[in-house]
Amino acid sequence: MHEIFLDELKKLNTQFMEMGVFVNDQIDQATRAFVDHDKKTAQSMVDNEEKIPTESIDIQKKALKLMALQQPVATDFRVVISILKATTDLERIGENAMSIALETIRVKGNPRIPEVEEIISNMTHNVRHMLIQILTAYVQDDEKMAREVASRDGVIDHDYVRARKLIVDGIEDDPSRAVASSSYFVVTRLLERIGDHIVNLASWVVYKTTGELEELTNPSETKTI
């Protein structure tokens, strides 16, 4: 009985990890396309926009089936619940990446603010690194790594605030940049949201590992739900 469960769980875990890696690539493609004004790549992403939600539904259906048929308890229960909840956050991250692609297609005008684009590249690098690390923490049941990754959301938030100021300054310097700059606002906001979803993923790693439900913000603000 338990062997059957573990076998199904292993498949589910693999599918979850594959979805995580795919979502991570989507963030990279979307932000690269945005910075390079590569509407073709962005359009090809949008053309495949159903892939992530379809994958998410499939994982959730399998997790629910496991819950109903195998009635897991203890660690087994926490693993299945974590997959269910974390899959939703992965899906949201995928949606945010897709919104960046849509913004790339929508953007008008060409004036650039190089400093903002540098921040966008930095934020992208950081959220992607955080996502890969949180998936590693998930596989390795590494609570400490999950908390460390969550604490790095502060860097993303800081970059977001810095970017907003630079965008406003840039528009003040040259008002003709206003239309194009609105996309900078959107994209940096989406990257900031991706950071928040990674923090949620970290919370699910902590729950899966320890059984404690916590809302992770940063180390000084961590509170128990």
Next chain:
Amino acid sequence: MQQELKQSYVKTFAKDDLELSTKDLSVLYGGKVQKLFDASLQFKKNTITALIGASGSGKSTFLRSLNRMNDRVATVNGEIWFHGLDVNKPNINVYELRKNIGMVFQRPNPFPKSIRENIVYALKADGQTNKNELDKIVEESLRAAALWDEVKDKLDKSALALSGGQQQRLCIARALAVKPEVLLLDEPASALDPVSTSKLEDTLKQLRSKYTMIMVTHNMQQASRISDYTAFFHLGHVIEYNSTADIFTNPKGKITEEYIQGSFG
């Protein structure tokens, strides 16, 4: 093996909340085969506690010791505290004790008498003859056991004509008739189909407001559905005792986890 038998956590309660407790309870069969080792557990008033563990883990032995059912079967050492008395002392009147700590067994065992007679049998034996009073107790007990509506028109029919689930609820009603404070239940639903099991569980949940219940079960889902606290026994030792929510979502002991997950051994 020593590691396996290490106690991971045993919950305790404030003294005022206690209904029943044991201290270092040990049971030996034939004077030498020890089946229970120093079990110290506290049971909170108006709660359902599930005792879980593999066959031979000592949970039924423990349960049966609580109202002295192991007298003349085994040697029970240690203390069982109820109403400020150690009821494991030899000078205790066990018949009085069993009025206060009733028992329902694995298989429904109604007397081969009418439904009414099943309920009033012990009361009559105790000298109660007032018909109105006895009728009142019959109705109250059957209502408490959620059986009244199903049998009120056939109280003088044989109890053996009832379904297995109804018979088990009749046994609960019979136990309630003598107004106990604690009900011990030894796998009360193991011989019942899912519908009867569900009715029995609903009955137990309703009884919780008036009685304290301690139940041996092999059904993990049943333990998690209806109990407030769960104690896990292994090879005669209490390994873990905590709220049912904690035991089933975040057990402290590895062996507890393996048992409830079904990956034991």
